[in-house]
Amino acid sequence: MICNNLSVNENNHLTLAGVDTVEMAKKYGTPLMLMDEAKIREKCSVYREAMKEYFTPDSMPLFASKALSFKYIYKIANSENIGIDCVSAGEIFTAVKAGFPMEKAYFHGNSKTDDEIRFAINSGVGHFVCDSIEEVSVIDEIAGEMNVRQKVLLRITPGIDPHTHKKISTGSVDSKFGVAIETKQAYELVEKTLKLENIELMGYHCHIGSQIFEYDPFCDAARIMLKFIADTKEMFGFEAKELNLGGGMGVRYTEEDPEIDYAANIKGIADIIKELCAEYGITLPKILMEPGRSIVADAGLTLYTAGYLKEITGLKNYISIDGGMTDNPRFTLYQSPYTVLLANRMNEEKDYKCTVAGRCCESGDIIQEDVLMPKPKRNDTIAVLTTGAYNYAMASHYNKVPKPAIVMIKDKEDFVVVKRETIEDMISNEVDF
């Protein structure tokens, strides 16, 4: 199967990390997000160890927590001794509540509000990653009021277009994120930032996109960023101490997707960076990377209960499920591929083609089109694989559907880490009249 934490047991049921998914669906109800803690930890350690070995000893991965943000995830990140990136007061608050050491947090976002900046400084967030001179100036002012000198990285757009979906590509010159080298605005940003009293410029950040399988775009980004470090050293006498290469390494959603050797990629990127540092006469900076998807995606799967089968004679079949775009909007947004399995009948022939349709009042609410599976029937358990990233994090209340529960599996024990929302929870902010 697409990930080594999946298997089939003697009842012909799909298992995740050795636990029967059909039993989990019965025990906790559906839709249910099931997660394998060992897989999350394994991925954290692959990044952590490779980065320590191939870059400097203080180099480390930051879990891009927008991919999946709840207290237990930050607890895992902390015990795995890695950093995090956060994009909102909400993510910062959740990490603080989990006891995460916030000096290892990097605060991102192209639209940080004054309140969020204050909140982040008060929470002891180590670094801000800034997108523009306007933003750095606001942080400088607020940091001054609060009597702190705030460490920042500047987000630079290296002008790279990795071959990924347009909506998840961020490194090209017309991106809404960061400041471009091409237009020379990046140099201006460095020059101006260096003059600010309450800002300590630590280095640069870039992020070229997401779900990238080739490793060349990362190498290209590293080359451009090293040249930028060398140029700005020469121009302003400032040598970056930190270089953050962003996230973006792909994961397998289907059998067609290649397997990625993350450690080998990191080594390849490190070789290029070390060579260029020697060539330009600069000290190897502390390197950061921000994997999100590749840390949590294949640790998770979503279980649904099948509803009704609609057969349109000569045209198409639909099987409805008890979830959909409210817990996984990724097909609706990007036509994302997924592997779908009939978890309770894993031994049967996959000879029936049907589209897995969500429950919302949108024709676009589809989880996957034209899947081959045994002919589904009401109350079958349908598993959608590799849903650990950007599913729960993107969940909504459309059609007033509550968010699912998240159950973690650790050493074959299952326990709830996020409770299923109730319909009462959903109206808890509504004022009585």
Ligand SMILES: *Cc1c(COP(=O)(O)O)cnc(C)c1O
């Ligand atoms: C989305 C994002 C990431 C994580 O990307 P993945 O593809 O999930 O690894 C990291 N850094 C930034 C700035 C991002 O926007």
